[in-house]
Amino acid sequence: MEPRTDEVARKSKILQALEDQNTSVTLDDPLENDMILNMGPQHPATHGVLRLLIRLDGETVIGCVPEVGYLHRGYEKLAESCTYHEFIPHTDRLDYLSPMNNNTAYAMAVEKLLGIEAPPRAQHIRVIISELARISSHLMFLGSLAMDVGALTVWMWAFREREKEYDIFENIAGARFTTSYTRIGGLAQDVTPETLAMVKKFAGELPGYLEECERLLNKNRIFLGRTDGVGVISPEKALDLGLTGPGLRACGIEHDLRRASPYLVYKDLDFNIPVYEGGDSLARYYVRMDEMRESVKILQQVLEKMPAGEVHAFKPKKVLPKKDRVYTKMEELIHDFMIVNFGVEPPVGEIYSAVEAPKGELGFYIYSHGEGYPWRLKIRSPSFVNLQSLPTMMMGGLISDVVAIIGSLDPVMGEADK
Amino acid sequence: MGSNGKIIRKKDLNIWQKAYLTEIFKGLRLTISQIFKPKFTYLYPEVRFKPQPSFRGRPVLVHENGTERCVACGLCSRVCPALAIEVQASETELEKERYPIKFEINMVRCIFCGFCEEVCPEEAIIMSNEYELVFTSQEEAIFGKERLLKSTEEMKDRLEFLRAHR
Numbered sequence: 001m002e003p004r005t006d007e008v009a010r011k012s013k014i015l016q017a018l019e020d021q022n023t024s025v026t027l028d029d030p031l032e033n034d035m036i037l038n039m040g041p042q043h044p045a046t047h048g049v050l051r052l053l054i055r056l057d058g059e060t061v062i063g064c065v066p067e068v069g070y071l072h073r074g075y076e077k078l079a080e081s082c083t084y085h086e087f088i089p090h091t092d093r094l095d096y097l098s099p100m101n102n103n104t105a106y107a108m109a110v111e112k113l114l115g116i117e118a119p120p121r122a123q124h125i126r127v128i129i130s131e132l133a134r135i136s137s138h139l140m141f142l143g144s145l146a147m148d149v150g151a152l153t154v155w156m157w158a159f160r161e162r163e164k165e166y167d168i169f170e171n172i173a174g175a176r177f178t179t180s181y182t183r184i185g186g187l188a189q190d191v192t193p194e195t196l197a198m199v200k201k202f203a204g205e206l207p208g209y210l211e212e213c214e215r216l217l218n219k220n221r222i223f224l225g226r227t228d229g230v231g232v233i234s235p236e237k238a239l240d241l242g243l244t245g246p247g248l249r250a251c252g253i254e255h256d257l258r259r260a261s262p263y264l265v266y267k268d269l270d271f272n273i274p275v276y277e278g279g280d281s282l283a284r285y286y287v288r289m290d291e292m293r294e295s296v297k298i299l300q301q302v303l304e305k306m307p308a309g310e311v312h313a314f315k316p317k318k319v320l321p322k323k324d325r326v327y328t329k330m331e332e333l334i335h336d337f338m339i340v341n342f343g344v345e346p347p348v349g350e351i352y353s354a355v356e357a358p359k360g361e362l363g364f365y366i367y368s369h370g371e372g373y374p375w376r377l378k379i380r381s382p383s384f385v386n387l388q389s390l391p392t393m394m395m396g397g398l399i400s401d402v403v404a405i406i407g408s409l410d411p412v413m414g415e416a417d418k
Numbered sequence: 419m420g421s422n423g424k425i426i427r428k429k430d431l432n433i434w435q436k437a438y439l440t441e442i443f444k445g446l447r448l449t450i451s452q453i454f455k456p457k458f459t460y461l462y463p464e465v466r467f468k469p470q471p472s473f474r475g476r477p478v479l480v481h482e483n484g485t486e487r488c489v490a491c492g493l494c495s496r497v498c499p500a501l502a503i504e505v506q507a508s509e510t511e512l513e514k515e516r517y518p519i520k521f522e523i524n525m526v527r528c529i530f531c532g533f534c535e536e537v538c539p540e541e542a543i544i545m546s547n548e549y550e551l552v553f554t555s556q557e558e559a560i561f562g563k564e565r566l567l568k569s570t571e572e573m574k575d576r577l578e579f580l581r582a583h584r
Contacts, residue, residue, distance in 0.1 A: 083495070085533075086497065086499045086533075087499075088531075089499050089529055089531040089533070090499070116555050153445075153449055160458050163458070167532075169467070170470060170472065170473060171470055171472055172472070173472075174472045174473055174474035174532060174545065175473075175474050175530060178529065178530070178531070180531045180532070180533075188451075188536065189472070189583040189584050190531070190583045190584075192472075192583070212448065214450060215444075215445075215448060216445050216449075218426050219426060219431060219435050219440045219441060220445070221428075221431065221435065221441065223434060224426075224427065224428045224431070225428065228427050228428045229427075229428075276425060278425065282425060282427065283425060320536070320537070320549075322584070323536075323541075323580065323581075323584040324499060324581070324584075326539050327539065327540075327541065333539055336493070336537060336539055337491075337493060340493055340496055340497045340537050341493075342497060399570070400456075
């Protein structure tokens with residue numbers, strides 16, 4: 001006992017001395033400490049290389065800092081040394097679950113800068129590929145959310161449907177994953193009638209398969225227990241944080257760029273914007289399931305309206321000429337060489353053009369100095385902006401809710417880190 | 419089923435759904451019924467995936483009766499986003515006057531975007547339907563002319579597709 005009392009006395013003497021010098025002293029009690037948990041970047045449930053630093057009080061999350069940048073490839077800087085045409089394959093690798101949407105968004109941004117427009121057939125095909133990409137991305141969401149909360153069957157079924165879609169992409173663009181399909185002023189190639197028949201068949205069958213998945217999930221007590229009331233965000237907070245896409249529409253705010261500022265041929269199409277109240281993971285799941293059905297509706301309408309004609313705008317010096325003319329005509333051959341060597345030279349100026357990607361507002365801001373290269377190209381990627389709402393959603397939740405919340409937010413790190 | 423704008427929440431479940439056991443059997447019935455549906459996957463090495471003519475496989479050089487169409491203009495090398503193509507031109511007695519004395523594609527760099535095919539003014543480089551590429555070293559992955567050249571007959575499907583849809 002003797003040394004212990006000695007030690008206490010000595011300690012209190014030190015404390016006394018410190019307090020006399022007007023310093024504040026706090027001593028840690030190991031049992032009351034918060035725990036810092038490092039989740040990721042190599043965690044199977046974080047959807048890519050997302051790293052989360054989570055402060056835990058027992059099992060309750062009391063703080064969260066998302067760390068991004070593990071997949072940073074410097075695309076914005078890279079764009080400054082690529083011609084506008086050369087940058088197209090790089091857009092595939094932003095949101096790699098819906099490359100077609102990125103292709104379309106980028107091509108539309110450059111077209112806006114150049115002041116040209118794609119021909120009607122190209123615009124209709126762009127709507128088709130955008131909606132197919134939306135379905136493919138949402139199917140991935142459906143599968144991964146279900147898997148994150150413990151239902152593996154839905155993952156397999158969602159992937160079966162995505163496989164059919166990739167077959168369609170292979171027929172349309174020639175590649176299943178990195179499509180690089182759109183071009184400035186049009187598309188790489190025309191679609192065949194057989195491909196359109198495949199799209200029609202797919203659109204007809206999809207709602208039935210979605211229903212099967214819903215029968216497994218909608219009234220499933222475990223699924224509801226993991227998502228109902230989990231990761232709630234208020235509409236005001238969502239707007240403050242710049243949340244877009246299904247996450248925002250799950251808070252009861254009807255904002256969809258296809259309706260708010262229609263592009264392509266969306267203003268002629270009849271579709272609803274699914275909106276749900278609650279702002280929790282379950283509402284985000286419902287929004288996406290309904291969006292897939294609306295996409296099917298859009299696909300069916302566009303297939304009926306599909307006009308004939310060219311898929312490439314006829315704009316010499318701006319758009320790559322048609323191949324048969326390159327082989328036979330001198331002027332087109334020169335344009336082919338000029339566009340590839342020096343790039344299309346847009347006027348000096350800046351534009352911002354955005355589309356409704358599956359994850360939210362995907363925008364491209366281009367500043368041009370009149371050269372073949374953009375002076376600055378900024379990508380407003382929805383995943384990156386949506387990630388900052390993660391701490392708000394997680395606050396007060398349990399550690400097991402973290403994966404369900406990430407799953408319901410559906411970030412893609414290729415896009416968030418650029 | 420469709421949700422008709424209404425979310426089924428935990429509190430909306432009835433006593434049977436809350437008890438869960440009945441739902442397990444309903445779910446199992448649904449998953450077991452999948453067994454009787456036709457198989458969606460195939461066993462890869464035995465059953466091979468046959469690409470469509472629109473498929474962008476590895477790029478090849480087209481030759482007609484042993485002479486390549488390429489005139490070594492270097493446009494493919496310029497447009498290549500991955501900087502995978504190297505062309506060295508030389509002169510020839512033939513009508514086209516120029517030919518590539520060296521044409522190399524680094525298949526490790528190639529991203530199969532098809533831009534070389536798109537800009538080629540001679541229809542000389544096109545994407546084939548080959549997708550199985552295996553190398554054991556970096557050097558082996560650099561394809562020279564001898565591995566790139568394919569005859570027009572071999573590439574008939576792709577050439578026809580390109581003429582119809584480009």
